[in-house]
Amino acid sequence: xxxxxxxxxxxxxxxxxxxxxxxxxxxxxxxxxxxxxxxxxxxxxxxxxxxxxxxxxxxxxxxxxxxxxxxxxxxxxxxxxxxxxxxxxxxxxxxxxxxxxxxxxxxxxxxxxxxxxxxxxxxxxxxxxxxxxxxxxxxxxxxxxxxxxxxxxxxxxxxxxxxxxxxxxxxxxxxxxxxxxxxxxxxxxxxxxxxxxxxxxxxxxxxxxxxxxxxxxxxxxxxxxxxxxxxxxxxxxxxxxxxxxxxxxxxxxxxxxxxxxxxxxxxxxxxxxxxxxxxxxxxxxxxxxxxxxxxxxxxxxxxxxxx
Amino acid sequence: xxxxxxxxxxxxxxxxxxxxxxxxxxxxxxxxxxxxxxxxxxxxxxxxxxxxxxxxxxxxxxxxxxxxxxxxxxxxxxxxxxxxxxxxxxxxxxxxxxxxxxxxxxxxxxxxxxxxxxxxxxxxxxxxxxxxxxxxxxxxxxxxxxxxxxxxxxxxxxxxxxxxxxxxxxxxxxxxxxxxxxxxxxxxxxxxxxxxxxxxxxxxxxxxxxxxxxxxxxxxxxxxxxxxxxxxxxxxxxxxxxxxxxxxxxxxxxxxxxxxxxxxxxxxxxxxxxxxxxxxxxxxxxxxxxxxxxxxxxxxxxxxxxxxxxxxxxxxxxxxxxxxxxxxxxxxxxxxxxxxxxxxxxxxxxxxxxxxxxxxxxxxxxxxxxxxxxxxxxxxxxxxxxxxxxxxxxxxxxxxxxxxxxxxxxxxxxxxxxxxxxxxxxxxxxxxxxxxxxxxxxxxxxxxxxxxxxxxxxxxxxxxxxxxxxxxxxxxxxxxxxxxxxxxxxxxxxxxxxxxxxxxxxxxx
Numbered sequence: 140x141x142x143x144x145x146x147x148x149x150x151x152x153x154x155x156x157x158x159x160x161x162x163x164x165x166x167x168x169x170x171x172x173x174x175x176x177x178x179x180x181x182x183x184x185x186x187x188x189x190x191x192x193x194x195x196x197x198x199x200x201x202x203x204x205x206x207x208x209x210x211x212x213x214x215x216x217x218x219x220x221x222x223x224x225x226x227x228x229x230x231x232x233x234x235x236x237x238x239x240x241x242x243x244x245x246x247x248x249x250x251x252x253x254x255x256x257x258x259x260x261x262x263x264x265x266x267x268x269x270x271x272x273x274x275x276x277x278x279x280x281x282x283x284x285x286x287x288x289x290x291x292x293x294x295x296x297x298x299x300x301x302x303x304x305x306x307x308x309x310x311x312x313x314x315x316x317x318x319x320x321x322x323x324x325x326x327x328x329x330x331x332x333x334x335x336x337x338x339x340x341x342x343x344x345x346x347x348x349x350x351x352x353x354x355x356x357x358x359x360x361x362x363x364x365x366x367x368x369x370x371x372x373x374x375x376x377x378x379x380x381x382x383x384x385x386x387x388x389x390x391x392x393x394x395x396x397x398x399x400x401x402x403x404x405x406x407x408x409x410x411x412x413x414x415x416x417x418x419x420x421x422x423x424x425x426x427x428x429x430x431x432x433x434x435x436x437x438x439x440x441x442x443x444x445x446x
Numbered sequence: 447x448x449x450x451x452x453x454x455x456x457x458x459x460x461x462x463x464x465x466x467x468x469x470x471x472x473x474x475x476x477x478x479x480x481x482x483x484x485x486x487x488x489x490x491x492x493x494x495x496x497x498x499x500x501x502x503x504x505x506x507x508x509x510x511x512x513x514x515x516x517x518x519x520x521x522x523x524x525x526x527x528x529x530x531x532x533x534x535x536x537x538x539x540x541x542x543x544x545x546x547x548x549x550x551x552x553x554x555x556x557x558x559x560x561x562x563x564x565x566x567x568x569x570x571x572x573x574x575x576x577x578x579x580x581x582x583x584x585x586x587x588x589x590x591x592x593x594x595x596x597x598x599x600x601x602x603x604x605x606x607x608x609x610x611x612x613x614x615x616x617x618x619x620x621x622x623x624x625x626x627x628x629x630x631x632x633x634x635x636x637x638x639x640x641x642x643x644x645x646x647x648x649x650x651x652x653x654x655x656x657x658x659x660x661x662x663x664x665x666x667x668x669x670x671x672x673x674x675x676x677x678x679x680x681x682x683x684x685x686x687x688x689x690x691x692x693x694x695x696x697x698x699x700x701x702x703x704x705x706x707x708x709x710x711x712x713x714x715x716x717x718x719x720x721x722x723x724x725x726x727x728x729x730x731x732x733x734x735x736x737x738x739x740x741x742x743x744x745x746x747x748x749x750x751x752x753x754x755x756x757x758x759x760x761x762x763x764x765x766x767x768x769x770x771x772x773x774x775x776x777x778x779x780x781x782x783x784x785x786x787x788x789x790x791x792x793x794x795x796x797x798x799x800x801x802x803x804x805x806x807x808x809x810x811x812x813x814x815x816x817x818x819x820x821x822x823x824x825x826x827x828x829x830x831x832x833x834x835x836x837x838x839x840x841x842x843x844x845x846x847x848x849x850x851x852x853x854x855x856x857x858x859x860x861x862x863x864x865x866x867x868x869x870x871x872x873x874x875x876x877x878x879x880x881x882x883x884x885x886x887x888x889x890x891x892x893x894x895x896x897x898x899x900x901x902x903x904x905x906x907x908x909x910x911x912x913x914x915x916x917x918x919x920x921x922x923x924x925x926x927x928x929x930x931x932x933x934x935x936x937x938x939x940x941x942x943x944x945x946x947x948x949x950x951x952x953x954x955x
Contacts (some may be wrong), residue, residue: 302549302559309539309550316537320551320599321522433543 148396153284155156156388158183158350160287160344160390161372162366163380164294165338169373171298172331173311175438176218177233181240182336183343186211188244188346191251197356200260204283204344211340212333214240219332223325226440231338235358237363244356251354259352278320283345291381298377307331311434322439362410368415371422375432387411449477451513451637453498453607458507460493465494468504469662475607478612480629480639482653482670484646484682486879487850489659491642495609498640500524501532518576530605532596534612538584544595545580552602563602570598573770574631575624590621590943597628606630609640614648618737619621619907619940644682646675656684683880691887691912694895698915699728700794702878703749708758710748718744720759720923728898731890733914734831734903736943742903743785743922746872749901750782751775763867776805779867783874784856785903787850794846798838799827801845802860834859835885851882858886862893869893872903887913907939921945 162179169176176182194200214236221232260282268416291382298304306327309317314324346358365387373379422431453475460468468490475481485491496502496820498509500518509513511527524901528887545560546566555558570578576594584592593613600608603731610629614622624871629652634767641652649656653670658681665681679687704725712718718741718919726732734742747753749760751772762778774781784790792801803812803823810823827841838848838854840889845856856873861869871890875883894900902917904910910917918925919942927948934942938951 302553302556312539319537
């Protein structure tokens with residue numbers, strides 16, 4: 140295999156992996172705080188349509204990314220309110236969020252179908268970075284991919300090496316212990332859920348503004364579900380999320396490469412979803428879930444004085 | 447040794463719907479003393495301390511710290527005034543290290559939070575004997591070590607008054623000894639400790655003074671050096687207490703229940719009972735001692751058909767009943783007095799009489815065709831209520847309105863009145879007052895004399911010593927040995943509870 144093809148694979152893996160990575164990082168933080176948010180697909184779709192709409196109308200893709208992310212955060216508040224304050228079953232609330240987000244994205248996206256963005260984002264970071272072999276070119280061309288890469292490291296550090304990380308993880312493991320030490324469990328959980336929404340919204344906006352700067356309905360194409368599988372697959376660790384997302388990105392990208400080599404395209408297109416299915420099935424075996432280290436209080440509402 | 451009074455509670459009254467939990471209680475604490483708070487369950491000890499810790503607000507009365515009146519609206523207020531509390535149930539994150547658990551509340555820096563606390567954890571370890579490895583994961587620690595982490599957390603919060611709520615209930619005898627040393631060292635350092643307990647031996651061992659509560663009222667405060675267990679027991683219960691139970695003459699007969707190489711998994715899918723074998727004979731009480739969480743629960747559930755047996759056999763009266771369902775076992779004469787009496791022993795919202803015939807509702811004479819015969823059920827239940835001395839206004843009230851002791855008697859009445867061949871009793875007197883405890887122990891002894899084989903699990907060594915004919919010590923899913931009461935000392939049994947085998951204990955002696 141020559142260098143050119145290798146470069147192409149890495150480039151595509153990062154490109155397709157970035158939306159997965161962003162959404163997964165957000166979900167990791169939410170789940171570390173004990174909130175299972177299955178609504179990623181809906182939050183991404185909402186972020187994508189808001190991001191595209193803003194970028195299309197104003198001609199400013201950066202503003203599109205920002206408002207797309209905020210849209211994700213906004214809609215995640217619904218899940219936060221239902222699951223934290225009202226203590227509704229988090230699976231039900233998360234699924235409702237998917238339906239809501241997808242519904243809004245269809246309705247709001249109608250006028251944009253088939254439209255292209257005239258302005259998108261290309262390199263703005265110093266050209267010297269382009270000298271880095273292999274990843275240099277993508278860092279320069281795609282600042283959001285670079286952001287995802289950097290965030291994985293930063294979020295890993297915060298989670299495992301700082302006081303805030305200890306607080307976040309403790310709230311997801313044993314909220315009563317955190318509460319007894321004066322930590323506001325509800326506040327931590329709200330913030331983590333909103334952060335998850337912010338990241339999913341950004342992931343969606345990335346799809347519609349940078350990855351494929353034109354509007355098609357159903358742009359998220361199940362990526363939100365893959366992100367949920369990746370959260371488990373990465374064992375709730377942002378660094379694992381990095382390579383796991385790129386790995387999935389590579390699988391998606393491989394369809395372009397392997398086209399015309401006798402393997403039907405549709406089979407290749409199915410691969411990420413088959414992987415997702417396998418991971419989710421394996422992880423839902425309750426016994427295994429404990430062994431791989433899922434947060435102990437995941438999806439368990441906290442009520443002071445109980446348990 | 448003891449200095450000035452640093453805490454005073456005057457005329458504390460706390461009413462809950464239907465009861466006065468604290469009725470004009472006075473309590474004071476001196477600097478550098480260990481003050482035992484003694485009373486039965488329901489005497490109001492925990493309520494009084496929850497008021498001091500800001501969890502409950504008193505209806506009347508005042509609290510003074512260093513002579514100044516204070517208002518304690520929440521635990522935060524109490525902590526700010528230097529009051530710390532170690533609860534019976536630890537509030538620790540099992541998956542994290544000791545240092546992380548402390549840093550959760552007390553790291554000052556955002557970065558390198560663990561470096562912030564480790565030094566001090568070790569320092570407390572040195573100063574008070576609170577030895578624990580800051581880098582150990584909490585799930586690896588014994589109950590005693592976890593308790594030390596909780597005490598360390600209280601010290602981090604700046605506690606000079608430390609409330610220990612029934613601290614020995616989860617400890618082995620050796621661990622209790624270590625705790626007493628720690629508490630005494632803290633006293634020498636000028637800390638004041640309130641030691642909540644219902645065990646007289648502990649009061650005599652660590653207390654400087656003791657305050658006795660009974661039914662929400664303060665009975666007395668006395669110098670421990672000027673009293674004795676008998677007087678304390680009389681104050682606590684309100685009458686002379688016999689420390690012995692009647693043990694009727696009985697004959698040990700043929701084998702009723704035989705268990706061979708039993709393996710059972712816990713909820714996590716890991717082996718909790720690992721190759722246990724034993725047999726119980728007619729008329730015999732076979733006890734299981736050990737710290738909770740060493741497979742006792744899983745063993746009971748396997749014996750009563752509530753949990754799958756992975757390997758091995760259970761033979762009842764010569765018949766293989768391995769993995770038989772609970773209904774079949776009950777029909778064959780296995781009665782079960784479960785560990786969680788409210789969750790598993792009764793249906794709280796059904797009436798006393800409905801609870802009295804649970805599992806038998808399809809039997810004669812309780813049904814008439816397809817319907818229940820409530821007249822018969824009522825007269826049957828009223829008879830049982832009289833026989834077992836159950837205190838209830840009527841058999842038609844919901845079972846949840848009964849007190850813990852009466853709920854336990856209700857379960858006992860139901861399970862014993864069917865003349866069972868085997869009685870599986872898990873912690874039958876846990877949390878009950880002295881009178882109910884005495885009643886239930888006597889009743890179990892009587893049933894054994896009447897020919898039942900009894901399997902008794904208890905964390906109270908006294909109960910095991912007093913009741914059982916033989917007992918096994920369980921550790922990590924295995925029996926460390928089977929002995930008769932009196933063969934080993936308390937300390938030797940304690941060693942077995944920590945994983946030493948009988949041969950080692952005897953070999954070392």
